[in-house]
Amino acid sequence: MKARVEDKIDMRHRLRIVHVITRLINGGAxxxxxxxxxxxxxxGHDVVLLHGESVHPEIxxxxxxxxxxxxxxxLTRSISPVSDVRALLALIRRFRALNADIVHTHTSKAGILGRFAAWAAGVPAIVHGVHIVPFVNVGVAERFAYLALEKLAAPVTSAFISVSAGIRDLCLSAGMGRPDKHYxxxxxxxxDRFRNAGPPDDWRDLLRLTPGAPRPPVLLMIAAFEPRKRHAEFLDVFKKVAVRLPDAVLVLAGDGPLHSIVESRAKWLGLERQVVFTGYRDDPERLIALADLCLLCSMREGLPRVVMQYLAGGKPCVACDLPGLREVLRPGINGVITPADDLAAMADAIAAVLEDRERLACLAQGAAATDLSNWDVKLMGKRIDAIYREALDQHRASRGVSTRPPVRNVALPR
Known part of the structure; x- marks a missing residue:
């Protein structure tokens, strides 16, 4: 969809922006x-997106x-000294050839290599998007390595853009850059896509219902099938929900490297009748409209977009505690938050909410009433553009060059 006239950028300030990400899959980042x-x-900006070899056609x-x-x-996700050096050199060459004003990196690996490459190429402003904190809920050696690299990259980073205040605070407490560099x-x-959606037309077939069968309670989790999402571990405790609510159906939407393993786990646990695997869907808003209660049991996230999408669809959420989650998910009002290291407690909470239909209805009302204006995609674009401008102005000021007037009407969120 084309941008409206009022969303157009002043062409006198057209920028050459290069984004870098390790992979392009069906994930939030x-x-x-x-x-x-x-x-x-x-x-109106000139925009280039550099990506690694792992890509999904849908995205x-x-x-x-x-x-x-x-x-x-x-540019691969796994650590490989030879490939990493090649990627670093390739990125330096690309940045120089593209004559970038801004390099904006995303995710941990691309963030490290991309920022060092942009610094070596003399890029004026280097921005890093923090979608997830890589040093939380990992081993000691992995935590040490991530923190060491992040602290090395911090001095060449013009601005950090975190997806939540909780993520920003974790970065600052770990010593990643100065507070004035964090947004x-x-x-x-x-x-609107999620607020105005209806269930899929084929929802009865999706839930594998026989003709005339009543609609069951529907649980939904939309998440890539990756280790940190803990699908297999959740299925182990979901058996408790299945015993208390034998007619409940769990819909697992998404794809990823662990999909077949998790599906096999469901069969081994005897949950084939109660667990539905949809694979990748391009209509998540319709699945949310179908659900009674939405879930997220990740061990490590930023502030996952899918939680806001659940709430935008008017559906309450049960989620494991994550940094920044309480900015929007309020226990007793629009959802339930359970300890990150206790999936059994999450299963108990799910069953308790489904068994109390009055409580479920109240949580749904709270979800629909949640103020999500800060998650408007146009506001995100305007705020990022303002951060770019400030980073470039600071670069020019450091060189004794006069800066342009600041961008108006867009508060820079610290």
Whole structure:
């Protein structure tokens, strides 16, 4: 969709913006990156998106045609000294050739290599998007390595953009950069798409209902099938829910490397009748409209967009405690928060909410009434643009060059 006239960027201040991400899959950080690229390109900036070799066609199809896509095959998610050096050198060459004003990196690996490469290439402003904190809920050695690299990269980082205040605070407490370099910009999306959705037309087939069968209680979790999402571990405790509510159906939407393993786990646990695997769906808003209660049991996240999408769809959420989650999920009002290390407690909470229909209805009302204006995708784009401008002005000021007038009407969120 083309940007409206009032969303257009002053062409006198057109920027060359290069985004860098390790992979483009169906995840929150990837969708955030695509939205950021699209908004800037639709407003008139020159935008390039550099990505590693791991890509999904569904997310690639969402990239605006005005955004130039360039693959960097050596940019891989796993640690590989040879590939990492190649990726670093490739990124330096790209940044120099593109003559970038801004380099905006996303995710941990691309964030480290991309920022060092941008510094070596002399890019004026280097911005890092913090979608998740890589040093939380990991081993001691992994935590030490991540923190050491992040602290090395912090001095060359013009601005950090965190998806929640909780993530920003974790970064600052770990010594990653100065407070004045950190901003919070929530990961925006199309709110109306989720507020106005109805269930899928084929919802009865999706739930595998026989003709005339009543609609069962529906639980929904939308998440990529990756270790940190803990699908398999959740299925182990979901058996408790299945015993208390034998007619409940758990819908697991998404795809990823662990999909087949989790599906096999469900069969081994005897849950084939109560667990539905949808694979990737391009209509998450319709699945949310179908659900009674939505879930997230990740061990590590930023402030996941999917929780806001649940609430935008008017559905309460039961989630494990995560940094920043309480900015929007309020226990007893629009959801339930359980300890991050106790999935059994999460299962108990799910069953308790489903068994109390009056409580469920109250939580649904609270979800629908949640103020999500800070997650508007256009506001996200405007705030990021303002941060770019401030970073460039600070760069010019450090060189004794006069700065342009500040961007008006967009508060910079610290």
């Amino acid at each position: 990837d969708e955030n990156t695509v939205h950021s690229c699209n908004w800037a390109a639709q407003g 690639m199809a969402k990239v605006d045609p005005r955004v130039k896509l360039i693959g960097v095959p050596s 919070v910009v929530h990961s925006g999306f199309d709110l």
